[in-house]
Amino acid sequence: MNPFSFTQAADVDAALTQLAAGARPIAGGTNLIDLMKEGVMRPGQLVDINGLGLDKIENGPNGGMRLGALARNADTAYDATLRRRYPLLSAAILAGASPQLRNMATNGGNLLQRTRCYYFYDVGTPCNKREPGSGCPAKEGLNRQLAILGTSEQCIATHPSDMCVALRALDATVHVRGKNGERDIPFADFHRLPGDQPQIDSTLEPGELITHIDLPDADAFAGHSAYIKVRDRLSYAFALVSVAAGLDMDGKTIRAARIALGGVAHKPWRVEEAEAALAGKGADDAAFGAAADILLRGARGYGQNDFKLTLARNAIVQALQTAARGTKYATGEQR
Amino acid sequence: MDQHQEYPIRLRINGQERQFAVQSWVTLLDLLRERAELTGTKKGCDHGQCGACTVLLDGKRVNSCLTLAVMHDGREVTTVEGLANNEELHPLQQAFIDCDAFQCGYCTPGQLCSAAGLIAEGEAKSIDDVRELMSGNVCRCGAYPQITEAVVRVMGLDGSKKAGEGEKPFTTGPVLA
Numbered sequence: 057m058n059p060f061s062f063t064q065a066a067d068v069d070a071a072l073t074q075l076a077a078g079a080r081p082i083a084g085g086t087n088l089i090d091l092m093k094e095g096v097m098r099p100g101q102l103v104d105i106n107g108l109g110l111d112k113i114e115n116g117p118n119g120g121m122r123l124g125a126l127a128r129n130a131d132t133a134y135d136a137t138l139r140r141r142y143p144l145l146s147a148a149i150l151a152g153a154s155p156q157l158r159n160m161a162t163n164g165g166n167l168l169q170r171t172r173c174y175y176f177y178d179v180g181t182p183c184n185k186r187e188p189g190s191g192c193p194a195k196e197g198l199n200r201q202l203a204i205l206g207t208s209e210q211c212i213a214t215h216p217s218d219m220c221v222a223l224r225a226l227d228a229t230v231h232v233r234g235k236n237g238e239r240d241i242p243f244a245d246f247h248r249l250p251g252d253q254p255q256i257d258s259t260l261e262p263g264e265l266i267t268h269i270d271l272p273d274a275d276a277f278a279g280h281s282a283y284i285k286v287r288d289r290l291s292y293a294f295a296l297v298s299v300a301a302g303l304d305m306d307g308k309t310i311r312a313a314r315i316a317l318g319g320v321a322h323k324p325w326r327v328e329e330a331e332a333a334l335a336g337k338g339a340d341d342a343a344f345g346a347a348a349d350i351l352l353r354g355a356r357g358y359g360q361n362d363f364k365l366t367l368a369r370n371a372i373v374q375a376l377q378t379a380a381r382g383t384k385y386a387t388g389e390q391r
Numbered sequence: 392m393d394q395h396q397e398y399p400i401r402l403r404i405n406g407q408e409r410q411f412a413v414q415s416w417v418t419l420l421d422l423l424r425e426r427a428e429l430t431g432t433k434k435g436c437d438h439g440q441c442g443a444c445t446v447l448l449d450g451k452r453v454n455s456c457l458t459l460a461v462m463h464d465g466r467e468v469t470t471v472e473g474l475a476n477n478e479e480l481h482p483l484q485q486a487f488i489d490c491d492a493f494q495c496g497y498c499t500p501g502q503l504c505s506a507a508g509l510i511a512e513g514e515a516k517s518i519d520d521v522r523e524l525m526s527g528n529v530c531r532c533g534a535y536p537q538i539t540e541a542v543v544r545v546m547g548l549d550g551s552k553k554a555g556e557g558e559k560p561f562t563t564g565p566v567l568a
Contacts, residue, residue: 058416059395059414059415059416060394060415060416061393061394061396061415062396062398062415062459062461064462082459082462084458085457085458085459085462086439086454086457086458089418089457089458089459090438090439090457092416093437093438100394102415104461104462106462130512134512134514153527154442154454154526154527154528155452155505155508155509155512155524155526155527156439156442156445156452156453156454156505156508156527157439157454157457157527159451159453159508160453160454160457160458290526291522291523291526292526292527
């Protein structure tokens with residue numbers, strides 16, 4: 057690790073002053089410290105934000121819930137109210153990382169974690185995300201894990217989070233504070249596609265801090281939701297493809313649907329048109345397959361990850377079938 | 392600001408108050424092994440992928456390789472050296488011996504601390520849950536069935552109070568179709 061100076065902030069204003077002076081925030085540290093050990097990130101100053109008091113999980117406005125940016129992933133997933141009202145989010149969080157990491161990692165940090173693309177991590181290779189303009193060897197290299205949707209000439213990295221896939225499906229809002237005040241970022245706009253600036257993961261501006269995440273009332277989907285994660289081993293691995301699915305059922309008819317994908321793009325992937333196509337339909341494979349085809353419109357492989365096109369379609373159908381059977385409340389993953 | 396500055400910290404490690412002066416980049420793992428001379432906690436991958444460095448921080452299991460010592464002033468750390476009650480082994484330690492739950496032993500301190508954390512969390516209700524919630528600890532000797540058996544025995548989830556009697560067979564679990 058490179059040498060760096062270290063301070064601890066007692067409140068948000070003190071943290072913002074440190075950020076304005078060029079410090080990077082550290083909370084759980086589970087991704088940042090790893091990236092610093094690899095030399096991928098080399099901050100000269102860190103500010104510890106764990107003492108800011110943003111660690112509550114509580115009722116939010118408009119009948120929703122509010123998740124503190126510094127609440128731990130484990131405490132969030134196991135919160136009794138959240139588990140009952142947002143089983144999709146609980147299941148997604150529990151499908152990610154390991155119990156030890158979930159005890160450390162925070163909700164804000166989960167949103168800001170970096171891609172696990174091998175080239176991004178290997179400082180001996182070019183990578184447009186790590187070093188803009190240096191090139192992207194992944195397109196013709198080791199791309200088995202990488203994106204099939206929303207890619208650019210410069211970058212085919214994926215966002216690695218499970219939690220964010222559920223937050224996208226649930227229409228969460230990210231609240232941030234900077235020196236110019238507070239603002240709300242709809243989850244759809246928080247992460248961005250790589251385009252010609254793959255070094256920028258999100259629309260969080262330098263100097264801004266996430267304070268909390270608001271979940272709107274989504275009780276209509278709580279009874280029929282599923283998070284399906286397909287990976288190279290049964291647990292503790294990043295998604296090849298993951299699907300967050302929620303159905304609002306009126307008897308045997310779908311009133312409304314939510315579907316978001318992980319492991320396929322630079323941000324959680326959601327196409328509202330696919331959800332609209334399910335409204336008023338029965339919960340059958342023909343309808344699910346048609347929705348999957350809309351979601352995957354424009355998808356392309358890069359060789360090693362070609363299999364994801366078929367895998368994603370099958371996973372979407374399986375997630376919708378599973379959701380239609382009713383939520384299975386899981387302590388670990390949903391199998 | 393001086394990037395090589397040393398920061399004074401106090402930790403309660405296995406019940407003992409300890410004081411250190413550490414540079415910012417010293418991980419909790421390196422402090423335990425190199426400064427506190429508690430080498431029971433192991434450095435496997437040093438990247439949060441293997442779980443060999445698992446310790447309990449204020450009672451919760453964490454990867455000590457992925458956190459900075461300077462962030463934990465005033466907190467309580469339990470390592471594998473702190474599990475036993477003097478000469479009396481922790482029930483998990485005894486179960487690991489009884490179940491032959493290790494071969495080379497390198498992952499064992501992390502497995503034990505992780506299992507202690509798992510039991511305290513209270514979320515595991517079945518053998519499948521134990522298997523899933525121990526997945527942050529890799530064992531390259533492949534002692535997983537015995538490790539799982541040891542943990543479920545201590546938790547009383549195996550339905551058998553006597554060793555070798557009425558035990559359920561351990562399978563590798565369902566595979567996603």
